[in-house]
Amino acid sequence: MMLSERRSLMSTIAFSAVALSGCNDSSPESPVEGNGTAKQATISRGVDLSLFAQGAFSQAPKIVDCETAEGTATTCYELATSGAPAGREPGPFCPRTTRDGAEAGGAWFSKEGNGDLVDITGEFILKLSDYYGDENWLVYDAKTNKVRYTATKEACLGAARPDVEAQYQQNCIECELSYLDDDFSLTYLIPVTPIPADKPGRVRTVGIALDGSELAGPAPVDAILGSYTIAAFDDCGGHINAHQGYHYHSTTGCTDTSDKSDDGHAALIGYAADGYGIYAMKDAQGKEVPLDECRGTTDDIRGYHYHAASPSENMFIGCMHGETVRQAGASAGGPPEGHQGPADGEHLPVAE
Numbered sequence: 001m002m003l004s005e006r007r008s009l010m011s012t013i014a015f016s017a018v019a020l021s022g023c024n025d026s027s028p029e030s031p032v033e034g035n036g037t038a039k040q041a042t043i044s045r046g047v048d049l050s051l052f053a054q055g056a057f058s059q060a061p062k063i064v065d066c067e068t069a070e071g072t073a074t075t076c077y078e079l080a081t082s083g084a085p086a087g088r089e090p091g092p093f094c095p096r097t098t099r100d101g102a103e104a105g106g107a108w109f110s111k112e113g114n115g116d117l118v119d120i121t122g123e124f125i126l127k128l129s130d131y132y133g134d135e136n137w138l139v140y141d142a143k144t145n146k147v148r149y150t151a152t153k154e155a156c157l158g159a160a161r162p163d164v165e166a167q168y169q170q171n172c173i174e175c176e177l178s179y180l181d182d183d184f185s186l187t188y189l190i191p192v193t194p195i196p197a198d199k200p201g202r203v204r205t206v207g208i209a210l211d212g213s214e215l216a217g218p219a220p221v222d223a224i225l226g227s228y229t230i231a232a233f234d235d236c237g238g239h240i241n242a243h244q245g246y247h248y249h250s251t252t253g254c255t256d257t258s259d260k261s262d263d264g265h266a267a268l269i270g271y272a273a274d275g276y277g278i279y280a281m282k283d284a285q286g287k288e289v290p291l292d293e294c295r296g297t298t299d300d301i302r303g304y305h306y307h308a309a310s311p312s313e314n315m316f317i318g319c320m321h322g323e324t325v326r327q328a329g330a331s332a333g334g335p336p337e338g339h340q341g342p343a344d345g346e347h348l349p350v351a352e
């Protein structure tokens with residue numbers, strides 16, 4: 001399973017849909033005669049560009065003709081971004097010494113794989129062997145108490161390889177936006193009007209957050225940990241690589257935005273590649289609603305929409321309810337140094 005995740009490096013964002021087995025045994029989107037609830041599932045609100053943060057896009061959004069992977073001709077928003085989250089500086093990611101507290105570092109998936117992220121404190125780095133039950137972990141210098149982290153562009157790129165070079169194992173991985181190519185950009189094509197798919201699908205890039213950052217597919221956690229590295233997130237649940245820029249693997253509230261409905265519903269965090277909204281897991285009262293296998297549900301105000309998984313689940317939604325566009329346009333500039341593998345979707349095992 002790791003191989004499929006090692007695929008990557010991409011200069012092209014592709015929302016390529018892949019049939020998701022085990023996800024096709026029901027048809028929640030089929031309207032049922034005389035059943036009002038089921039009919040609501042066909043309501044398609046689509047992307048509301050006014051809810052994105054100022055500066056989320058590097059060019060004015062356009063509406064263009066597009067075709068979904070399922071072959072439907074439609075129109076799409078063409079959204080271009082610079083790979084930086086609008087309105088804030090990413091980080092911090094890795095603490096610098098084993099004495100640093102939570103404010104000096106970011107966060108990482110809990111080993112349980114659900115619930116909140118865990119803080120990457122100096123103590124967390126110190127106790128990685130205990131945490132993962134593997135005494136080989138040593139991401140710090142025992143003499144100086146300094147945390148080993150990727151402090152240069154070379155180290156960031158070197159760690160972001162399908163096979164992590166030995167010298168970059170035992171590291172807390174972090175990268176800076178300044179490492180991105182000057183002409184770095186990402187382009188997303190999202191159907192203007194969501195189109196329910198015949199059966200749920202899966203895409204490598206989940207969607208786009210309201211600050212313009214990518215909502216990425218699952219991080220290759222087994223490969224990351226297998227190299228004795230931590231691909232540190234900041235407290236917002238994102239990190240940087242040379243191919244996706246700053247991107248999220250987790251949602252911790254940083255892009256939460258009211259959808260203006262004022263009904264106590266959970267906040268909007270972004271949009272999936274099929275054009276349906278992705279909302280926070282819980283509403284204002286801390287409650288969750290029953291969801292389908294894609295983590296979707298339908299209400300009168302929003303039509304079909306998703307609610308994100310918990311921060312440590314390494315996913316946002318379970319599958320794609322709607323059709324998605326296969327090739328969403330290329331980024332400016334050529335592939336980054338060290339680029340190898342198919343130009344599509346998922347990251348490298350480590351630094352991404």
Ligand SMILES: [Zn+2]
Nearest residue numbers: 265279297305
């Ligand atoms: Zn909802």
Ligand SMILES: [Zn+2]
Nearest residue numbers: 216219347352
């Ligand atoms: Zn990543």
